[in-house]
Amino acid sequence: MEGSGSFFPFGGDPEELLGALREFAERQAESVQDAQREQFATLTLNTAVELTAAALGRIAVEGGSDAQALALRDAMRVLFPEAVALVSAARQGFMRQSS
Numbered sequence: 001m002e003g004s005g006s007f008f009p010f011g012g013d014p015e016e017l018l019g020a021l022r023e024f025a026e027r028q029a030e031s032v033q034d035a036q037r038e039q040f041a042t043l044t045l046n047t048a049v050e051l052t053a054a055a056l057g058r059i060a061v062e063g064g065s066d067a068q069a070l071a072l073r074d075a076m077r078v079l080f081p082e083a084v085a086l087v088s089a090a091r092q093g094f095m096r097q098s099s
Contacts, residue, residue, distance in 0.1 A: 044087050051083035052076060 059075055061068040 047087045048083035052080045
């Protein structure tokens with residue numbers, strides 16, 4: 001309040017300051033949303049990996065190591081995409097319910 005006749009203690013135009021604060025808040029909100037989306041994707045993939053690992057642990061494979069490796073790879077080709085789809089659908093449903 002150095003002789004400006006304003007009651008605004010920070011100097012400058014209060015509207016400009018409010019505009020700058022609003023822009024800052026919008027950028028922060030976008031940043032938080034991006035981080036949440038990234039965390040959501042990471043959690044979904046981690047859960048899919050855990051589901052796939054649990055399913056593979058229940059498979060009884062026979063034969064030599066090459067035959068076992070082939071059987072597990074074939075199972076992973078089917079299980080992992082299914083696990084991703086299942087987890088993603090469940091989380092999308094959860095997100096809709098909590099809104």
